[in-house]
Amino acid sequence: MNEHMKKNDRFDWTLTLLLFLFFLISCIAIYSAQSTGQYVGRNFMVNQIFWYGVGAVIIAVTIFFDSFQYKKLAWILYGFGLLLLIGVYIAPESIAPIRNGAKSWFLIGGLGQIQPSEFVKVFLILALSRVITSHHEKNPIKTLKTDFILLLKLGITTAAPVGLIMLQPDLGTALVILSILTGIILVSGISWKIIVPIYGAAAALGTGIIYLVVKMPELLEKYLHVQTYQFNRIYSWLDPYTYASGSSYHLVKSLSAIGSGLISGKGFRNGEVYVPEAHTDFIFSVIGEEYGFIGGSIVISLYFLLIYHLIKTALDTNDPFNSYVCTGIISMIAFHVFQNIGMTIQVLPITGIPLPFISYGGSSLMGNMFAMGLVYSIHFHHRNYMFSSDKSLNI
Template structure:
């Protein structure tokens, strides 16, 4: 009995409660979104419940593998992810069709669409975490040279999956990959003498490209062979009413839905604004319309609680590998939340990034649940040693 009690004490009940609340929010929002009549006989709610069950099974397996084993498996999972990305790029369209201009999914009869890049995010986090820990173990004396070497290692490790993802092309997931790299670089111990110049140069380059897109798009088309239509999302974001019937259609509908929800919303299933594909990327618009500012704030609050819990887990552990893993997961969740909610209210341009744990999508949910499985594992294998104020994890 004591053995079962000890195992129960090691289980992360806080994370379980948060995931259960996300499950309830997701089910309510998807049920309402699919009631618009656009989807015919498709029952996305039932499928989302199914994917949550699969996600729970993934967690139940992941929790019993400790950090040491994940560290050993990291390169195998990373390689497996690269094989999946290469396979989806090379596969015939009968298996990996082109949809919305991107070839990002395998279509499996009886199951649906599987998007490998959703799993590659977590595989990359494990690989980068191992790169950092192994580098510090092999270079005990820290210099600018060793820091620059670590930066190169991280960059190369990230560049391979990033390149394969951009070949699809999938800009949204590419940005998520970059957010993982950014988060891990910031806590990797690399000197700020290296980080500041590199990120300043990157920010300057981004600002220059943005300027050219707005002011001199002909320059990009003439010298870089970039087609101006590729910037329509930026134009639609900055001036949506000039593109109301084309690239700004979703944005204007989303703004109308969220704005009409006012403070308390119109009530469950009382939607009036039609938004295509509302059950996926624009699920927050459904929440904003039906539950208003109050409901939207509660959802944002849940994400803040989740991120706080992940930060606390990263700080509690004394195993650097696990700390880096938590940081990568925090980077993914934070970027997804800010980008998805931001694009529904015109704070950010529209990209195909779902709202974690709430938007419909099997690959996204399974990938996120695997990431949560890593957090469960870190908590479950957490050990406190007598006569020590430090907490430790299995190596």
């Protein structure tokens, strides 16, 4: 690649096209969702367009910083994120109101509610990437001891935001952060002799808990003092129609909407099934009902293309820090998509996780656009030199 190539050639046009397509899908789906139920008369689509504009500005700013600068900023942003989470927890309800049982938002005059955890996810990706690169620089010779120390560092770095988010409480976001940690650990170079036993034990523990909840809940009630009503989310996921009037109301409505869309859907704004929170967490239900299997498949294919592009960006850069950042972003986006779409079709339990770039929400969209800004930056500042082992240049 020519050293003096134009900036226009270094701009990530493929990512721009994908984001533009998500923007169109988001506006169309939200416009349909706001025309039903209690949303009649609300104009979420205009707000979403505004937040996309803010996201474009975030990308424009983010792209001008390179990986060296983000390495230096990683701990500052991480610390700032923790301060925001602490602020949400200790702030009075007039500033940080309780919404749906969680205290996760700041009220910002004129802008609505801002959810700090959406930005903390990206700050954490930068911090974890910094931890790994710094560790490998200081320990060029790998041993099981150095790998275990690295794993401990990553765990401690992740524990602080997870703990603060669980205090809100927000299980969905905590799971996203754990998925980010999992993805980054898998590419961190830590020996599989450490990874396999730990993740195997975690999988066995999770399976065992679900089995006890379903088969022997009395043991959990007796020894862990867990109340029966706390199992309802799992019960309503496994048998939604038994709890159709209560905890599985959203799921039953979502299944009815997507199922009634059949192959090609009912058409734009012809949805007939009322799904609560259709413009946010259950936006895929709107797409499934109005555009059917074909429309849903197109949306899923776009996410596959996005993840493929992010993987390609991670492989093209020779800066390990950039590769880890891309891996964290891939893990975050992939988990969001899998969990959100999975919960609308009963593959996974319901959690309050939005569909990236499509669900309505300023905080989620800005956080994701910041993540995409990092990808733009990696693509923009990366250069290849035919006869040089150093294939990255900081500008």
